[in-house]
Amino acid sequence: MPKxxxxxxxxxxxxPSKQATAIKLTSRTWVAPVMLAMFVxxxxxxxxxxxxxxSLPIEALGNWNIxxxxxxxxxxxxxxxxxx
Numbered sequence: 001m002p003k004x005x006x007x008x009x010x011x012x013x014x015x016p017s018k019q020a021t022a023i024k025l026t027s028r029t030w031v032a033p034v035m036l037a038m039f040v041x042x043x044x045x046x047x048x049x050x051x052x053x054x055s056l057p058i059e060a061l062g063n064w065n066i067x068x069x070x071x072x073x074x075x076x077x078x079x080x081x082x083x084x
Contacts, residue, residue, distance in 0.1 A: 028082060028083065028084055031079060031080070031082045031083045032083065034076075034079050035076045035077075035079045035080045035083070036076070037076075038072050038073065038075045038076030038079060039072075039073055039076040041072045042069045042070060042071070042072030042073035042074075042075075042076065043069070043073065045057055045065065045068055045069035045072060046065075046066060046069035046070070049065040049066065049069065
């Protein structure tokens, strides 16, 4: 039995009018310093609160100073999502 002819398809070539455009990446050099600053501020806030027995950094907040410190740390984690 004879073999059938194999049909070769032409290779795809994109039209010459459409050329790939370069994607410009933005600089994200600010992310690491801001992230570390947020972590350090949050940690320092909590440590100062415990060392001063609640009289600093803001006495009127009372135990909510812990929440503020962890808020800074959470903000640092939020900023870290921008790191590439």
